[in-house]
Amino acid sequence: MAAEILLTNVRLIDGLHDAPLERASILIRGDRFAAVEAGPIPAPAGARVIDLAGKTAAPGLIDTHVHTVAIGDEGLKLFMANGITSVRDCGARLELIVEVKRALLSGEKLGPRLYFCGPLLDGAVSSLPGPSGAIMTQNVPARESIPAIVGPILDAGADCLKLYFGLTADMGEAIIRYAGGRVPVTGHIGFMRASEAVKAGINGLEHISPSVFNDVCPAQFRFGAGTSMAGRQFVERLRAGWLAADFSAPEARSLIDAMARREVAMGTTMNINWLFRAGYDGAARDPDRRYIVPKILADRKKVAAAQDKLSNPDWDLYFSRLAPEVIEGERRALEKQQEFCRRLYEAGGLVVGGTDAAINYPPPGFSLMRELELLAEAIGAMNALRAVTSKAAIALRKQDDIGAITPGRFADLAVIDGDPLRDIKAMRQVSAVFKGGVAYDPKAILAELPVNPNYAEA
Numbered sequence: 001m002a003a004e005i006l007l008t009n010v011r012l013i014d015g016l017h018d019a020p021l022e023r024a025s026i027l028i029r030g031d032r033f034a035a036v037e038a039g040p041i042p043a044p045a046g047a048r049v050i051d052l053a054g055k056t057a058a059p060g061l062i063d064t065h066v067h068t069v070a071i072g073d074e075g076l077k078l079f080m081a082n083g084i085t086s087v088r089d090c091g092a093r094l095e096l097i098v099e100v101k102r103a104l105l106s107g108e109k110l111g112p113r114l115y116f117c118g119p120l121l122d123g124a125v126s127s128l129p130g131p132s133g134a135i136m137t138q139n140v141p142a143r144e145s146i147p148a149i150v151g152p153i154l155d156a157g158a159d160c161l162k163l164y165f166g167l168t169a170d171m172g173e174a175i176i177r178y179a180g181g182r183v184p185v186t187g188h189i190g191f192m193r194a195s196e197a198v199k200a201g202i203n204g205l206e207h208i209s210p211s212v213f214n215d216v217c218p219a220q221f222r223f224g225a226g227t228s229m230a231g232r233q234f235v236e237r238l239r240a241g242w243l244a245a246d247f248s249a250p251e252a253r254s255l256i257d258a259m260a261r262r263e264v265a266m267g268t269t270m271n272i273n274w275l276f277r278a279g280y281d282g283a284a285r286d287p288d289r290r291y292i293v294p295k296i297l298a299d300r301k302k303v304a305a306a307q308d309k310l311s312n313p314d315w316d317l318y319f320s321r322l323a324p325e326v327i328e329g330e331r332r333a334l335e336k337q338q339e340f341c342r343r344l345y346e347a348g349g350l351v352v353g354g355t356d357a358a359i360n361y362p363p364p365g366f367s368l369m370r371e372l373e374l375l376a377e378a379i380g381a382m383n384a385l386r387a388v389t390s391k392a393a394i395a396l397r398k399q400d401d402i403g404a405i406t407p408g409r410f411a412d413l414a415v416i417d418g419d420p421l422r423d424i425k426a427m428r429q430v431s432a433v434f435k436g437g438v439a440y441d442p443k444a445i446l447a448e449l450p451v452n453p454n455y456a457e458a
């Protein structure tokens with residue numbers, strides 16, 4: 001067995017308690033936490049003792065919504081560099097995700113613990129056409145096809161199932177029934193309403209923006225069977241609907257109450273709209289832009305070239321500028337989603353901070369730092385941290401293994417320079433990351449990654 005490690009004098013945010021402990025001690029034995037104390041722990045013989053005075057220890061972070069097949073090996077490393085030691089892949093063809101998992105477990109690839117849902121289970125017609133759809137989705141054409149499609153996903157060791165936008169309410173319900181509680185079922189839904197999914201026994205919803213839309217936005221904006229997620233019209237409809245959303249309307253209140261009562265996890269993914277929050281110039285100057293991953297950059301370059309946009313110096317961020325009033329509308333729609341998050345939290349609901357890391361900006365890992373900022377504004381820094389640690393572990397049903405610094409769980413933690421409870425942005429100052437008791441150096445990981453040449457030139 002590896003030597004024990006004793007961390008001393010650290011400010012401890014354990015993921016469970018409301019307040020931090022000052023000058024705490026953490027004993028790691030093998031790949032698990034062996035003891036956690038408010039004061040000193042006598043050093044066992046042969047233990048490596050690390051004094052962390054002035055630093056904060058937080059549980060290894062969990063991103064509950066990523067797409068590892070879209071982000072390449074660099075994306076996996078970016079999670080580790082940002083203190084993220086566990087991720088749930090929320091949509092990938094089974095054979096692809098099983099291979100990523102194998103490569104991570106064997107140590108061939110450096111990255112976080114990987115839990116996975118398997119493919120996005122979509123309706124008869126694909127809601128996500130194109131290259132992303134090809135690596136992420138699986139159509140479920142009819143009830144009769146459920147066992148032949150979903151059975152093998154469960155047999156392959158999926159940790160969860162993910163319902164997708166084009167499933168009708170009866171098909172969604174039939175899949176939830178087929179899963180029979182063996183694994184949690186989550187969904188990025190659209191044809192099926194959140195209220196219907198909650199009633200059918202769904203365990204989570206992904207993305208505040210589209211998944212609760214039909215219950216919180218006025219009737220004239222709602223999606224129905226046949227609504228396409230493609231194109232500008234869909235985005236405009238989402239924005240208009242969110243701007244008009246009324247959370248005190250009976251349907252919205254009833255959804256929030258039902259989600260809280262049944263502990264349905266809300267994966268927030270608000271950072272997707274960070275570009276609107278930062279503004280074009282803010283995004284262009286953002287140092288996170290350095291780490292837009294090569295795989296996604298290459299895809300965007302192809303699209304930019306096809307649209308004759310490569311002369312735009314910011315094609316890695318966006319293809320064409322939207323009007324200022326559109327940006328302002330998106331920014332206000334994001335505030336409404338933060339308000340939904342706050343209301344759900346205050347009703348006792350389970351808020352968890354996934355990111356949908358599969359998009360260009362913010363890049364993987366850094367996207368969870370942005371999600372934390374948005375969550376902290378909505379529900380406070382400590383609750384935001386729990387949304388990406390212990391609460392996320394509950395949503396994944398992995399609370400025996402991850403999400404808290406407490407005896408018995410995996411020794412996954414991030415050492416932070418500074419105090420994230422004073423300023424959540426301190427979570428970016430990660431000086432060390434432990435996964436299963438093994439230490440990694442975030443700066444060394446970042447130093448070896450390629451820099452987005454588009455940013456370097458800017």
Ligand SMILES: [Zn+2]
Pocket residue numbers: 065066067090091356358
């Ligand atoms: Zn996603």
